[in-house]
Amino acid sequence: MDGHDGDADTSATTAELRDVDAELVADLLDGSHRALARVITRIENRSPGYRGIVGALHEHTGGADVIGVTGAPGAGKSTLVDKLAAAYRERGDTVGVVAVDPSSPYTGGALLGDRIRMASNVGDMDVFFRSMSARGQLGGLSMATADAVKALDAFGKDTVIIETVGAGQNEVDIVRTADTVAVLVQPGSGDDVQTLKAGILEIGDVFVVNKADMDGADRTLAELEEMVHRRESPTKGLDTGHHGFETPDGPDDTDAETDSEANADRPTEWTPDVLGTVAKTGEGVEALIDAFDAHAQYLRESGTLDRTQRERYAEEIRTLVRSDIGSLATAAIDRRGGIDTLAERVRRRETDPYSVAAAIVDPIASCAGDDDETVTGKRDDAATDDRGIGRDDE
Template structure:
C-alpha cells in the first residue's frame, strides 16, 4: 500500500486564501508535491517531511490537507531509558511487520545539537535489517529541545506517513526518562522498554512514566536479572490497575482487556472491589513481555500485544477518544505557539526584549505592566470576534 489516494486532485485544495504566514494555505507547487506523495512517491514523502521539519513557509497548508487522508495507520510509540535497546527493537519490529506484508514508517527522535538544532545521531545506521526495502521509510528527526522528547514536527511527520499509506508508523523517542510522557499524545499504543536489573529505571516508571505504558518490555532478557525485573513490572502494573487486575497474565502473558463477563467466582476478594475498580473492568491491562532484540526473540509476541491493544481500542471506542485527545493537544500546542509568535512580534515592535528590560531596570515600567501592554491588544481582538468568525 504505497499512497492512499492516487486519484487525489491537486486542484481540489488549491486557492485557500491566507493573509498571514501562519494561516492555512496550500500553494500550487505544494499541491503538486502532495499529489505525488498520495500517489506513492517516497521522494515526495521525504520532501514533505523535510518541509515539515524545517517549518518551510506553506508547510501548514500541506499538513492541513494531509489530515483528510490520515487516520488508518497504527501508530506505536517506543520509549524508555537510553541503552534499553530501542533502536534495535524498532529495527526488528519493522522487519517482522514487513514479513507479514505491512508497510512501515519510522520516526526516530534524536537529541538536538546545541549548535545546529539538528539530530545529533541522525546520520547513524539504525535500520540495518531493512536497508533497501522501500516499504520501510525511516526518518531521524531532532527533538528540538522539547522536554517531552518530541517536537511538534514529529506529530506532523506521523500524519504524513499515515496519509501516504503506511500501515504501521513507529515513533522511537529520545529516551529522556519521565519527560517522555509526550509520546502518549502522538501514539495510539505506547511500549515502554526497561533493561534487566535496572532499578533506577523502575523507580522512574513509578515516578510517572508507568501511566503512559500500554505494553511493558524487558529487553535484553537474556541478561541476569530479567525475571526479577519482569516480576517488578508486573507488580507495578497490577497495583496501577487495581488489586485484582491482570493477575492471570503471567510473566509473558499478552495484555488484554479485563473480562466484563467475569462472574465473580474467584473468591471473596472480588466482593471487596471498590467502585473505582468496577469502573475499570473494561480497561486495558498492560502486557509485560520479554524480548531479546538482537536475536529477535519475543518480537512476534510483542507485535501480538500491539495488535491486541489496537483491537481493544477499536472495539471499546477508546481509539476515537484517544485521537480526540491527541487533536485537542495539537490544537493547544499550535495556539500557544501562534500566540507566542504574535507576542514576540509585538515585543520586537517595541524595540525588543532588551529594550523592555532596560525600562524595568530604569524604573520606567514593571514586567506585569509591559506584559499587559503586549497581550491586551490580542485579547481585545479575540473578545471582538463572534463565534465562528475567522
C-alpha cells in the same frame, strides 16, 4: 518569510495551497517516496507553506497504527525497532519509522550515531525511515514529529513506529502522538524501575524487558508485573494470566453475577503486557507485535481510540494556538524595542511587568473580540480570587 518564521505561517490554509505545494501533496498521495521525503523535510524545517500541506493531508489520515517505543538510553530501542519493522514487512505490512534523536547543542541537528543499528531494512522501499531532531523538546518529541507521522499515515503506511530519545519521565509526551506505547527496560534496572513508578509507568501499554537473555531479566520482569497489577488495583492478586479486556474490579470477584451486572455499563480497561525480548536475535518480537495488535483492537472496540483522538486533537489545537499567539506577542515585543529594552525600563521603575504585559496582550485580545475585559484583567481577577486577596480600587 524564511524557514525560521515557519511556525507563524498561519495564512497557508488547505484552500490556499500554492500550485507547487498542491502538486507535492498529490504526488505523496500517489505513492511517491521522493514527495514523502520532501514533505517531511518541509515539516521538520517548518518551511513556509508547511501548514497548508499538513492540513491538506489530514483528511487522508487515520489508517495507520501508530506505535511509540521509548525507554532509557541503552535499552536497545533502535535494534528492537529495526527488528519490528522487519517482522511487520514479513507479514506484508508497510512501515514508517520516525526516530527522534537528541539535538546537537551547536547545530540543532540530530545526532545520528545509533542509526547504524537500523540497517537490516535498507533497500526495502516499503520501509520508510526518517531520523529527526528532538528540537530541544524535553520529552524528545516536537510538533514536527506528529506532523511527520501524519504524512506517513496519509502516504498509506500500515504501521508507523516512533522511537524516542531516552529522557526519563519527560517521555510522557509520546502519548500525544502514539496510539500504543511500549516502554523498554533493561534487565537489572532497579533504579529505572523505580523511576517508572514516578510517572512513566502511567503511559505504558506494553512493557518490554529487552536483552532478556541477560542476568537479572527474570527479576525485572517480575517487578514490572507487580507494578502493572498494582497500577490496576492495589488489592488485585498477581495472577498474570489475564490479558487485554478487564473490568475495573477484575475478573475474579466472588459474586460473579452481581459484579457482571454492576460492571455492565463500565468501560473496559487495558491491562498492559509485560514481555521479554532479545532484539539482536529477534526473540520475542512476534509476541510483542501480537500485544500491539491486541491493544489496537482494544482501542477500537472499547471506544477508547475515539476519545483519545479527541483529546489529542484538542491538545494539538491548544499547542498551535499558544504557539501562534506567542509569535504574535514576540513580534509585539520586538516592535517595542525588544525584551531587553522593556526589561531595562522595568528595572528603572519607569513601568512594571504587568503594565508591559498588558500593553502587549491587550491589542491581541481586542482583535480576538474580547471587548468587555482584557485577558490580563481576567487572569488577574482569577489569581486574586483564588488567593482570597482583594484588589485595590482603580
